[in-house]
Amino acid sequence: MRNGMFAPLAACVAAGVLCACTSMEAARTGTIRLEGGAGRKAESVFTRRLRDDRARGEVYDEAVNAFRTHYDDVHPHVTDWTKGLGLWQGEYWGKCMLSHVAYARMSGDAEERDFIRKKAVEFVRTFQREDGYLCSYANEDFICDCCWNIWSRKYTMWALIEAYDLTGERELLESAAKMADHLVAQLKRLDIPIGRTGCFVGMPSMSILKPMLLLYERTLEPRYLEFARCIVEENDRADGRAPNLIANAFGDKPVHEWYPEPQKWAKAYEMMSDVEGFVEYYLVTGERRPLEAAKRLWEKLYANELNDLFGACFHDHFVNAESRPNVITEVCDTIHWMRLCHYLNEATGDVKYLDAWELAYFNAFLGGVNRDGFWGPHDVRGHGTRHLQMPGEVGMKYHLCCIANVPRAFGDWGERQIVQRRGGLDINFYTDCEWSGDGVAVKMSGDYPVGDRVTVRVSSSKPMELRFRIPGWCPKVTLNDSLDIGGGVRRKGAVWRSRFSFPVEAGEREIAISFEMPVGIRRIHGKPTDDSLNAEWFEMTHINKEMAGHARKNFGARVMRGPLVLAKSRNSGCDRDTVFGEIEGLDSSWNAKLVPEKASETWGAWTLELSKGDRRHTLKVCDFESAADFDDAANFFSVRF
Secondary structure (H helix, E strand, O other): OOOOOHHHHHHHHHHHHHHHHHHOOEEOOOOOOOHHHHHHHHHHHHHHHHHHHHHHHHHHHHHHHHHHHHHHOOOOOOOOOOOOOOOOOHHHHHHHOOOOOHHHHHHOOOOHHHHHHHHHHHHHHHHHHOOOOOOOOOOOOOOOOOOHHHHHHHHHHHHHHHHHHHOOOOHHHHHHHHHHHHHHHHHHHOOOOOHOOOOOHHHHHHHHHHHHHHHHHHHHHHHHHHHHHHHHHOOOOOOOOOOOOOHHHHHOOOHOOOOOOOOHHHHHHHHHHHHHHHHHHHHHHHOOOHHHHHHHHHHHHHHHOHHHOOEEOOOOOOOOOHHHHOOOHHHHHHHHHHHHHHHHHHHOHHHHHHHHHHHHHHHHHHOOOOOOOOOOEEEEEEEEOOOOOOOOOOOOOOOOOOHHHHHHHHHHHHHHHHHEOOEEEEEEOOOOOOEEOOOEEEEEEOOOOOOOOOEEEEEEEEEEEEEEEOOOOOOOOEEOOOOEEEEEOOOOOOOOOOOOEEOOOOOEEEEEEEEOEEEEEEEEEOOOOHHHHHHHHHHHHEEEEEEOOOOOOOOOEEEEEEEEEEEOOOOOOOOOHHHHHOOOOOOOEEEEEEEEOOOOOOOOOEEEEEEEEOOEEEEEEHHHHHHOOOOOOOEEEEEEO
């Protein structure tokens, strides 16, 4: 856990230099409870995936069982597609434990912390070999061809480090160090560079970069930093060997044009995991080139891979999603896009990354978490009957890659919503919450962004400064119903600001912040394409049969209210013909008005009134998140108007 604690100082001492991380002010995130519309979904996830009897029993035990059975390379239930492949059950213990840690850290729940310590120590003592090997593969040297051996070890090692940070249990850090030492020795023994292991041109394996750096920060062992440096150098090659993420980031080509057939190599989740490691490398060493590469790569993704739900991919690959008339975005990819935004903001302070995170969170991410809190889809669609539903993966009943990452994503949001530093608070996000830390308590309410007025109640033992983020999409922010703060949208003759500061004295204070929520219509213009990926990857009829024929060949229009993508749906009160129909010529030249309605099946509900000349259309709409956050083949929804 960084937060300006011992890790940056240790890195500087070990390197013998005054590196960039010394300028990162100490920051504390406090404890937080998420509330309101989004918070209720988060709490449901925490309960059903982490806290209740089934979560701590069957769900957790199934993740542990992968290390007992070695299913990933033994896998007795061989099917055509798994024959000869290494699978990925081994990622789930690490993902599960990282989610438990994220919840314990944000909530301050001591009982949860004790559960983590007990289960992690038990796991290490049961499954780690004397030489340090700890993995779900029976054959430790099955690290090449198509397998997830090192990727799975990455998650285990990372979870052990974060569990150590939370509990102080030294045995867990020692276990992570043994895992790292075994891997370094193994690659040397086999004479295989890590970039040639696993699948997708080595990107899954190389994502071990970040936990390796976290381990270095806590131990100051030079061999871990040297291993991390090898991964960075593997991505900055003169010979252009794929994926070469750092070198390619400095070129002019978008990601999908770097190498032929991006649908076979440009895996979004894994690539962004690598890039997060580049940001960490900068924070540890002060070397700017990996950070600049991460920033440039983010810009390429923002320009070419951001879809209409503000996730970054087209069905888990970078294949120029921005140009495709259909939207299908893997939940894991959205989560790791948000994580990349998180750490780029931490490294640079630039709030544009928070703006992008917010848009992804309210749309692609929340739409990818079922309202029951226990499950979610693999991919979120922009229209159709339901999102891409899948059962448990690789022989598992309770685990799917995306839902396993969801609790940690809520934890990331909560950890960054309010940050305490420099004698004050950075208020980054405005969802309902109760936060406390170091003599300060904050309660935020208003059900933002369905609501447009947020009340912030602050209780502080000393004078302090509140630094409020101005959302980049918002043209006007008003303080206490009277003071016009301006907005985050660039306007002719206006000065753009990313934050406004508000001093408060010791004691209690209530502040009201109102956000202008513009209704925006965007007509998407693009060249229709017959690319088979558009239909095959979008409809996925071998999983969701009822999606046959739903792929679009034209782009249509999107309607937004503030940061929310709006949807027509059965839940909002539309019939099927209205949902899948399209208003001819709808674009930004039309007038749009939203009239709030009482919501029952959705978080937000409005009547949308559209007009241009003598043309009029009235539609019942809702926030996209509520349109299809459940598994029902009889449902129907669309963000195309």
